[in-house]
Amino acid sequence: MKLFWFLPTHGDSRYLGTTVGARTVDHAYLKQIAQAADNLGFEGVLIPTGRSCEDSWVVASSLAPLTERLKFLVAIRPGIISPTVSARMAATFDRIAGGRLLVNVVTGGDPDEQRGDGSFLTHAERYEVTDEFLKIWRGVASGETVNFSGKHLSVENARTLFPPVQKPYPPLYFGGSSEPAIALAAEQVDVYLTWGEPPEAVAEKIAAVRAKAEALGRSISFGIRLHVIVRETSEEAWRAADKLISYVTDETIASAQQAFARFDSVGQRRMAELHGGRRDNLEISPNLWAGVGLVRGGAGTALVGSAEEVAARIQEYADIGVDRFIFSGYPHLEEAYRVAELLFPLLPLDHAKPAGKVNLTGPFGEVIANDIVPPAPRLVAQR
Numbered sequence: 001m002k003l004f005w006f007l008p009t010h011g012d013s014r015y016l017g018t019t020v021g022a023r024t025v026d027h028a029y030l031k032q033i034a035q036a037a038d039n040l041g042f043e044g045v046l047i048p049t050g051r052s053c054e055d056s057w058v059v060a061s062s063l064a065p066l067t068e069r070l071k072f073l074v075a076i077r078p079g080i081i082s083p084t085v086s087a088r089m090a091a092t093f094d095r096i097a098g099g100r101l102l103v104n105v106v107t108g109g110d111p112d113e114q115r116g117d118g119s120f121l122t123h124a125e126r127y128e129v130t131d132e133f134l135k136i137w138r139g140v141a142s143g144e145t146v147n148f149s150g151k152h153l154s155v156e157n158a159r160t161l162f163p164p165v166q167k168p169y170p171p172l173y174f175g176g177s178s179e180p181a182i183a184l185a186a187e188q189v190d191v192y193l194t195w196g197e198p199p200e201a202v203a204e205k206i207a208a209v210r211a212k213a214e215a216l217g218r219s220i221s222f223g224i225r226l227h228v229i230v231r232e233t234s235e236e237a238w239r240a241a242d243k244l245i246s247y248v249t250d251e252t253i254a255s256a257q258q259a260f261a262r263f264d265s266v267g268q269r270r271m272a273e274l275h276g277g278r279r280d281n282l283e284i285s286p287n288l289w290a291g292v293g294l295v296r297g298g299a300g301t302a303l304v305g306s307a308e309e310v311a312a313r314i315q316e317y318a319d320i321g322v323d324r325f326i327f328s329g330y331p332h333l334e335e336a337y338r339v340a341e342l343l344f345p346l347l348p349l350d351h352a353k354p355a356g357k358v359n360l361t362g363p364f365g366e367v368i369a370n371d372i373v374p375p376a377p378r379l380v381a382q383r
Contacts, residue, residue, distance in 0.1 A: 001318060001348050002043040004073065005336050006328030007033055007063075009047060009054040014331055017256075017295045018247035023331060025054075027062060033333050034063045037070055040340040041352035044071030046225070046326050048298070049106055051113050057089060064097040073102040073173060073326070078133035079119045079126060080108075084158040086133075087140040091164040099165035105130065105174040105189060107181070109265025110297075123264045127180035128152060134172070134188045141169035173223065177205065178266040186212030186220065191324060195267055196226035196301035197274070198285035203320040210321070223324030224317055227292050227302035228335070230342050234306045241304045244330060245279070245291050253277055256295040263297075271300040287313045299328075311346035 007030055014021030023029060037045050047056040060072040074093070076086045094101040107126045108114050114121070121129060132150040136158060139146040146158040164170055174185050175193035182205070185192040192209045194202055206222050213220045229244070231237040257277045260268055275282055275290040282291045284301070287309050293300020303310045314325060329335030344352045366374070 001314075002324045002351060003339075003344075003347070003349060004044045004046055004071075004324065004326040005033070005037040005042045005339075006326065006332060007045050007047045007059065008328070008332050009056065009059055010050075010052040012331050012333075015243070015247045016245050016292065016330070017249070017252045020247055021331075029333070030059060031063060031066055033336060034067055034070060036333060036336045038067040040336060041344065041349075042070065042336070042340070043324075043351045044073055044100075044102060046073040046104065046328075047075070049075035049077065049104075050108075050110075051116060057093070060101075061093060061096070064093070064100065069100075071100045071102050072097065073104050075104045075106045076137070077106055077108065077117075078130040079114075079121060079152075080117050083133045083136040083153065084140050084146075084155060084160070087137045087169075088160045088162075090141060090170055091160050091162055094164035094166055094170050095162065101164070101166070101170040103170050103172050104193075105134065105172055107176065109263045109268050111264055112262060123178070124180060125152070127176075127178075127184060131184055131188070134184075138169060138172075138188070143168075175225070176267060177270055181266070182208050183212060185209050186218065187216055189220065191221045191223050193223045193225060193324075193326070195271055195299045196224055196288065196303070197270065198288060199316050199320060201270075202317060202322070206321045221324065222322045223326060224322050225299040225326045226328075227299065228310065228327045228329050228339055228343075229289070229302050229304045230307055230310045230329075230339060232306065232342070234309055237304045237306060237309075241289055241291060241302065245294060248279075248295055253279070253294045256297075260297060268297065271298075274301065302329075307342035307346055311343055314343075314347060 008025060012023045012025050034045060047059055049056045056074045060074045090101060090103055107130045129152045132153040136146050136148050136153060136155055140158050140160055141164060143163050146155055148155050171190040173191040173193055174189040186209055194205050209220060229237050229241050231240060260272055271293045274284050275293055282289050284290050287303055287305040289302045289304045290300060292302050303313050327339060
């Protein structure tokens with residue numbers, strides 16, 4: 001199991017939908033989060049993309065030299081950039097970062113934003129472009145010389161002279177809930193991502209992607225994108241969830257949902273259907289809360305509960321085939337520590353530092369009375 005964290009390049013706060021508790025997300029703050037995730041032992045960080053965010057490639061490039069093991073899941077945008085140029089950028093970053101690049105393929109779900117970037121394609125056409133883009137990108141990134149003539153994209157003698165560290169190329173992550181998205185994932189990507197729907201809905205997606213991939217002789221991994229509100233007790237966690245949206249007004253919810261309605265993303269529509277724009281029944285599955293999606297686009301659900309409850313829900317997703325979990329929490333700096341401290345010891349991770357044990361340079365926690373190393377707590381007795 002691999003756990004990732006999130007860099008909030010579109011903003012961060014202690015509360016949603018308000019300037020109260022808001023933070024300036026500058027490079028110094030992003031560096032704090034990235035270095036915390038690196039030191040805590042997260043597998044990597046997802047950097048979002050779009051006009052509401054700082055540019056993901058610039059941010060990742062600036063943070064790679066300031067971290068040691070952390071991987072960066074960075075977006076490529078078919079239809080916005082040349083596949084050959086994109087493959088060269090990926091190879092360069094992978095070399096500079098020592099093989100720490102992961103690539104997030106984003107087709108885009110907001111037609112207004114797409115037009116602002118010069119793309120006037122329909123939903124179906126965007127997936128056609130993405131399919132052609134990846135055929136070129138994968139060939140070039142693998143060191144091949146590519147000649148390709150498609151409906152939307154054509155290249156001649158497309159190649160890069162400097163290969164990436166990872167072979168044949170940095171792993172491709174991709175998410176989408178429509179039929180074209182599932183078909184594309186089965187044929188071309190390495191990791192299929194879903195937003196945090198109830199386990200039975202996620203299981204259906206995984207089954208569909210896996211079946212199509214197997215029919216093509218391919219195997220594929222699966223990941224999920226969720227927020228997390230984890231505390232020492234369930235009561236504390238649910239209070240924190242309520243507090244997170246305590247400044248969200250009905251007018252703010254209505255405005256947000258109106259904006260999301262213009263999206264042609266099937267995944268965004270499924271997120272909106274989980275709560276229906278209402279705040280009176282947000283626990284849509286045990287410990288799965290849809291409150292974030294009232295005002296936030298994209299991933300709109302959070303796992304809420306005690307460490308044991310959240311770990312159990314994570315294991316439910318793992319049991320249906322998910323092995324990559326991309327988490328976030330508000331505010332992202334403090335919650336990175338909370339997730340590592342409370343959840344890492346309860347999960348079968350293959351990358352995290354052992355939490356709660358003395359390291360080689362000193363003890364965890366403040367030395368008691370200038371002399372006594374803090375003992376490990378009896379977790380069962382405390383709960």
